[in-house]
Amino acid sequence: MAAAPLPRGITGRHVLIGLIVFFGIMFAANGLLVYYAVSTFSGGDRPNPYRSGLNYNETIAEAEQQAALGWSTEADYDRGAGRLTLRFTDPSAAPVTGLSLSGTLVRPAVGSDDRAVTFREWAEGVYVSDVALGPGNWVLNVESSEQEGGAPVYRLKKRLIVAEGS
Template identity: 80%
Template structure:
Protein backbone atom coordinates (compact mmCIF):
# COMPACT_ATOMS: atom_id res chain seq x y z
CA UNK A 1 0.00 0.00 0.00
CA UNK A 2 1.40 3.41 -1.03
CA UNK A 3 1.47 6.35 1.33
CA UNK A 4 -0.94 9.13 0.57
CA UNK A 5 0.68 12.49 -0.26
CA UNK A 6 0.37 15.22 2.31
CA UNK A 7 -2.50 17.48 1.42
CA UNK A 8 -0.57 20.57 2.52
CA UNK A 9 2.90 20.09 1.17
CA UNK A 10 5.42 22.90 0.58
CA UNK A 11 5.67 23.68 -3.08
CA UNK A 12 8.03 25.86 -5.07
CA UNK A 13 5.39 28.54 -5.11
CA UNK A 14 5.35 28.68 -1.27
CA UNK A 15 9.13 28.96 -1.16
CA UNK A 16 9.11 31.75 -3.74
CA UNK A 17 6.46 33.74 -1.85
CA UNK A 18 8.36 33.28 1.43
CA UNK A 19 11.61 34.51 -0.13
CA UNK A 20 9.94 37.52 -1.74
CA UNK A 21 8.29 38.49 1.56
CA UNK A 22 11.52 37.99 3.54
CA UNK A 23 13.70 40.04 1.19
CA UNK A 24 10.96 42.67 0.79
CA UNK A 25 10.94 43.23 4.54
CA UNK A 26 14.75 43.38 4.55
CA UNK A 27 14.84 45.98 1.74
CA UNK A 28 12.22 48.15 3.45
CA UNK A 29 14.00 47.96 6.83
CA UNK A 30 17.41 48.74 5.30
CA UNK A 31 15.90 51.55 3.24
CA UNK A 32 14.45 53.16 6.37
CA UNK A 33 17.76 52.81 8.22
CA UNK A 34 19.68 54.38 5.33
CA UNK A 35 17.17 57.23 5.07
CA UNK A 36 17.43 58.08 8.77
CA UNK A 37 21.21 57.74 8.76
CA UNK A 38 21.60 60.16 5.86
CA UNK A 39 18.92 62.68 6.87
CA UNK A 40 20.01 63.18 10.50
CA UNK A 41 23.22 64.57 12.06
CA UNK A 42 26.24 63.85 9.90
CA UNK A 43 28.71 63.89 12.78
CA UNK A 44 30.89 66.58 11.21
CA UNK A 45 31.51 69.87 12.95
CA UNK A 46 32.73 71.70 9.87
CA UNK A 47 30.68 72.57 6.81
CA UNK A 48 33.15 70.96 4.38
CA UNK A 49 35.38 68.36 6.09
CA UNK A 50 36.80 67.08 2.80
CA UNK A 51 38.24 70.50 1.91
CA UNK A 52 39.56 70.86 5.45
CA UNK A 53 41.37 67.56 5.03
CA UNK A 54 42.97 68.73 1.80
CA UNK A 55 44.35 71.78 3.63
CA UNK A 56 45.52 69.79 6.63
CA UNK A 57 49.13 71.04 6.46
CA UNK A 58 47.91 74.64 6.53
CA UNK A 59 45.67 73.79 9.49
CA UNK A 60 48.66 72.35 11.38
CA UNK A 61 50.76 75.45 10.56
CA UNK A 62 47.98 77.72 11.87
CA UNK A 63 47.76 75.68 15.07
CA UNK A 64 51.53 75.99 15.56
CA UNK A 65 51.34 79.77 15.04
CA UNK A 66 48.51 79.94 17.58
CA UNK A 67 50.51 77.90 20.11
CA UNK A 68 53.53 80.19 19.57
CA UNK A 69 51.42 83.17 20.69
CA UNK A 70 51.11 81.62 24.14
CA UNK A 71 47.63 82.99 24.62
CA UNK A 72 45.04 81.35 26.79
CA UNK A 73 41.32 81.91 26.76
CA UNK A 74 38.57 81.11 29.22
CA UNK A 75 34.90 81.13 28.36
CA UNK A 76 31.89 81.04 30.63
CA UNK A 77 28.20 81.81 30.54
CA UNK A 78 26.40 83.79 33.23
CA UNK A 79 22.74 82.77 33.06
CA UNK A 80 21.52 85.55 35.35
CA UNK A 81 23.11 88.23 33.15
CA UNK A 82 22.48 86.30 29.89
CA UNK A 83 26.07 86.89 28.88
CA UNK A 84 28.97 84.91 27.43
CA UNK A 85 32.31 86.18 28.71
CA UNK A 86 35.75 85.50 27.22
CA UNK A 87 39.00 86.24 29.06
CA UNK A 88 42.12 86.42 26.86
CA UNK A 89 45.61 86.52 28.37
CA UNK A 90 49.04 86.23 26.80
CA UNK A 91 52.01 84.13 27.92
CA UNK A 92 52.89 86.71 30.62
CA UNK A 93 49.29 86.59 31.96
CA UNK A 94 48.67 90.12 30.64
CA UNK A 95 45.27 90.83 29.06
CA UNK A 96 45.08 90.70 25.27
CA UNK A 97 43.28 93.79 24.01
CA UNK A 98 42.07 95.13 20.70
CA UNK A 99 40.78 91.89 19.23
CA UNK A 100 37.99 91.65 16.68
CA UNK A 101 36.00 88.53 17.60
CA UNK A 102 33.49 86.62 15.55
CA UNK A 103 31.69 83.73 17.17
CA UNK A 104 29.08 81.06 16.81
CA UNK A 105 27.05 79.15 19.38
CA UNK A 106 25.73 75.76 18.37
CA UNK A 107 24.19 72.67 19.86
CA UNK A 108 26.36 69.54 19.55
CA UNK A 109 23.78 67.39 17.77
CA UNK A 110 21.36 69.69 15.94
CA UNK A 111 21.73 72.91 14.00
CA UNK A 112 18.28 74.36 14.62
CA UNK A 113 19.51 76.52 17.55
CA UNK A 114 22.76 77.72 15.95
CA UNK A 115 23.40 81.44 16.19
CA UNK A 116 26.07 83.97 15.38
CA UNK A 117 27.28 86.05 18.31
CA UNK A 118 29.14 89.34 18.36
CA UNK A 119 31.59 90.25 21.09
CA UNK A 120 32.65 93.62 22.37
CA UNK A 121 35.60 94.44 24.59
CA UNK A 122 34.19 95.11 28.03
CA UNK A 123 37.47 95.56 29.91
CA UNK A 124 41.08 94.89 29.03
CA UNK A 125 41.20 91.31 27.82
CA UNK A 126 37.53 90.66 28.64
CA UNK A 127 35.06 90.33 25.80
CA UNK A 128 31.31 89.87 26.24
CA UNK A 129 28.29 88.99 24.17
CA UNK A 130 24.73 89.36 25.43
CA UNK A 131 22.85 86.21 24.47
CA UNK A 132 20.15 84.11 26.12
CA UNK A 133 20.81 80.37 26.01
CA UNK A 134 18.43 77.55 26.77
CA UNK A 135 19.59 74.89 29.24
CA UNK A 136 21.88 72.16 27.91
CA UNK A 137 25.13 71.77 26.03
CA UNK A 138 26.43 74.45 23.70
CA UNK A 139 29.62 74.70 21.67
CA UNK A 140 31.20 78.13 21.38
CA UNK A 141 33.46 78.64 18.36
CA UNK A 142 35.35 81.94 18.23
CA UNK A 143 37.86 83.35 15.77
CA UNK A 144 39.85 86.40 16.76
CA UNK A 145 41.91 88.76 14.68
CA UNK A 146 43.75 91.98 15.37
CA UNK A 147 41.49 93.94 13.02
CA UNK A 148 37.95 93.66 11.73
CA UNK A 149 37.86 91.31 8.73
CA UNK A 150 41.50 90.31 9.17
CA UNK A 151 42.85 86.79 9.03
CA UNK A 152 42.26 84.76 12.20
CA UNK A 153 45.04 84.89 14.78
CA UNK A 154 43.48 82.70 17.45
CA UNK A 155 40.73 80.09 17.28
CA UNK A 156 38.83 78.93 20.33
CA UNK A 157 36.33 76.11 20.70
CA UNK A 158 34.78 75.56 24.12
CA UNK A 159 31.83 73.60 25.44
CA UNK A 160 29.44 75.57 27.62
CA UNK A 161 26.93 73.79 29.81
CA UNK A 162 23.92 75.85 30.82
CA UNK A 163 22.23 74.45 33.92
CA UNK A 164 18.49 73.99 34.12
CA UNK A 165 16.94 76.20 36.79
CA UNK A 166 18.11 79.40 38.49
Protein backbone atom coordinates in the same frame (compact mmCIF):
# COMPACT_ATOMS: atom_id res chain seq x y z
CA MET B 1 -19.09 8.00 10.95
CA ALA B 2 -18.01 11.28 12.58
CA ALA B 3 -15.83 13.76 10.79
CA ALA B 4 -12.24 13.85 11.99
CA PRO B 5 -11.44 16.99 14.03
CA LEU B 6 -9.26 19.63 12.39
CA PRO B 7 -5.71 19.60 13.66
CA ARG B 8 -4.96 22.43 16.05
CA GLY B 9 -1.58 23.95 16.60
CA ILE B 10 1.07 25.75 14.63
CA THR B 11 1.28 24.91 11.00
CA GLY B 12 3.81 25.87 8.35
CA ARG B 13 1.55 28.67 7.20
CA HIS B 14 1.50 30.18 10.71
CA VAL B 15 5.30 30.12 10.91
CA LEU B 16 5.67 31.74 7.49
CA ILE B 17 3.21 34.55 8.32
CA GLY B 18 4.92 35.10 11.70
CA LEU B 19 8.36 35.40 10.09
CA ILE B 20 7.13 37.76 7.39
CA VAL B 21 5.42 40.02 9.96
CA PHE B 22 8.44 39.96 12.32
CA PHE B 23 11.02 40.82 9.66
CA GLY B 24 8.68 43.36 8.04
CA ILE B 25 8.44 45.26 11.33
CA MET B 26 12.22 45.04 11.84
CA PHE B 27 12.99 46.36 8.34
CA ALA B 28 10.46 49.19 8.72
CA ALA B 29 11.84 50.23 12.13
CA ASN B 30 15.46 50.09 10.98
CA GLY B 31 14.65 51.99 7.81
CA LEU B 32 12.94 54.73 9.83
CA LEU B 33 15.90 54.99 12.23
CA VAL B 34 18.41 55.16 9.39
CA TYR B 35 16.36 57.86 7.64
CA TYR B 36 16.23 60.06 10.75
CA ALA B 37 19.92 59.49 11.56
CA VAL B 38 21.04 60.52 8.08
CA SER B 39 18.62 63.41 7.63
CA THR B 40 19.23 65.12 10.99
CA PHE B 41 23.03 65.02 11.40
CA SER B 42 25.63 65.33 8.68
CA GLY B 43 28.42 63.95 10.86
CA GLY B 44 30.77 66.85 10.18
CA ASP B 45 31.58 69.94 12.19
CA ARG B 46 32.98 71.91 9.26
CA PRO B 47 31.08 73.06 6.21
CA ASN B 48 33.62 71.63 3.75
CA PRO B 49 35.88 68.98 5.35
CA TYR B 50 37.40 67.92 2.03
CA ARG B 51 38.77 71.42 1.37
CA SER B 52 40.02 71.59 4.95
CA GLY B 53 41.92 68.36 4.37
CA LEU B 54 43.57 69.77 1.26
CA ASN B 55 44.87 72.68 3.34
CA TYR B 56 46.24 70.41 6.08
CA ASN B 57 49.77 71.86 6.06
CA GLU B 58 48.44 75.40 6.36
CA THR B 59 46.22 74.28 9.23
CA ILE B 60 49.24 72.80 11.04
CA ALA B 61 51.23 76.03 10.51
CA GLU B 62 48.34 78.12 11.88
CA ALA B 63 48.09 75.84 14.94
CA GLU B 64 51.85 76.26 15.57
CA GLN B 65 51.53 80.05 15.29
CA GLN B 66 48.62 79.99 17.72
CA ALA B 67 50.56 77.84 20.20
CA ALA B 68 53.52 80.26 19.95
CA LEU B 69 51.25 83.09 21.14
CA GLY B 70 50.79 81.27 24.44
CA TRP B 71 47.38 82.81 25.06
CA SER B 72 44.95 81.22 27.45
CA THR B 73 41.20 81.68 27.37
CA GLU B 74 38.34 81.22 29.77
CA ALA B 75 34.71 81.02 28.70
CA ASP B 76 31.80 81.55 31.05
CA TYR B 77 28.07 81.83 30.51
CA ASP B 78 25.75 83.62 32.94
CA ARG B 79 22.24 82.40 32.15
CA GLY B 80 20.58 84.93 34.43
CA ALA B 81 22.17 87.85 32.59
CA GLY B 82 22.16 86.10 29.20
CA ARG B 83 25.84 86.94 28.77
CA LEU B 84 28.71 84.90 27.36
CA THR B 85 32.11 86.10 28.60
CA LEU B 86 35.56 85.31 27.18
CA ARG B 87 38.80 86.25 28.94
CA PHE B 88 42.06 86.30 26.99
CA THR B 89 45.46 86.45 28.71
CA ASP B 90 48.99 86.19 27.37
CA PRO B 91 51.77 84.01 28.90
CA SER B 92 52.54 86.67 31.50
CA ALA B 93 48.85 86.75 32.56
CA ALA B 94 48.39 90.21 31.03
CA PRO B 95 45.05 90.78 29.27
CA VAL B 96 44.99 90.57 25.47
CA THR B 97 43.20 93.64 24.15
CA GLY B 98 42.09 94.99 20.81
CA LEU B 99 40.83 91.72 19.31
CA SER B 100 38.03 91.48 16.81
CA LEU B 101 36.04 88.34 17.71
CA SER B 102 33.40 86.49 15.76
CA GLY B 103 31.96 83.10 16.41
CA THR B 104 29.16 80.60 16.40
CA LEU B 105 27.28 78.67 19.03
CA VAL B 106 26.01 75.30 17.86
CA ARG B 107 24.33 72.29 19.35
CA PRO B 108 26.52 69.19 18.95
CA ALA B 109 23.81 66.99 17.42
CA VAL B 110 21.39 69.28 15.59
CA GLY B 111 21.71 72.38 13.45
CA SER B 112 18.37 73.98 14.26
CA ASP B 113 19.69 76.09 17.18
CA ASP B 114 22.92 77.29 15.56
CA ARG B 115 23.58 81.01 15.86
CA ALA B 116 26.27 83.55 15.10
CA VAL B 117 27.61 85.61 17.98
CA THR B 118 29.55 88.85 18.03
CA PHE B 119 31.69 90.00 20.91
CA ARG B 120 32.61 93.42 22.16
CA GLU B 121 35.49 94.30 24.46
CA TRP B 122 33.92 95.00 27.83
CA ALA B 123 37.12 95.45 29.84
CA GLU B 124 40.81 94.81 29.18
CA GLY B 125 41.00 91.25 27.84
CA VAL B 126 37.32 90.58 28.60
CA TYR B 127 34.94 90.18 25.68
CA VAL B 128 31.18 89.72 26.05
CA SER B 129 28.24 88.76 23.90
CA ASP B 130 24.60 89.04 24.92
CA VAL B 131 22.95 85.79 23.89
CA ALA B 132 20.15 83.69 25.39
CA LEU B 133 21.00 79.99 25.50
CA GLY B 134 18.70 77.16 26.44
CA PRO B 135 19.85 74.43 28.78
CA GLY B 136 22.05 71.66 27.42
CA ASN B 137 25.29 71.22 25.48
CA TRP B 138 26.66 73.94 23.22
CA VAL B 139 29.87 74.20 21.23
CA LEU B 140 31.45 77.64 20.98
CA ASN B 141 33.67 78.32 17.95
CA VAL B 142 35.48 81.67 18.01
CA GLU B 143 38.00 83.23 15.65
CA SER B 144 39.91 86.29 16.71
CA SER B 145 41.93 88.72 14.69
CA GLU B 146 43.87 91.78 15.73
CA GLN B 147 41.85 94.00 13.44
CA GLU B 148 38.45 93.97 11.78
CA GLY B 149 38.49 91.65 8.75
CA GLY B 150 42.09 90.55 9.35
CA ALA B 151 43.40 86.99 9.15
CA PRO B 152 42.55 84.87 12.20
CA VAL B 153 45.32 84.75 14.78
CA TYR B 154 43.54 82.60 17.36
CA ARG B 155 40.84 79.96 17.16
CA LEU B 156 38.91 78.63 20.09
CA LYS B 157 36.58 75.65 20.22
CA LYS B 158 35.03 75.00 23.60
CA ARG B 159 32.09 73.00 24.88
CA LEU B 160 29.69 74.82 27.19
CA ILE B 161 27.18 73.10 29.43
CA VAL B 162 24.21 75.29 30.36
CA ALA B 163 22.49 73.80 33.40
CA GLU B 164 18.71 73.54 33.67
CA GLY B 165 17.30 76.41 35.73
CA SER B 166 20.65 78.04 36.47
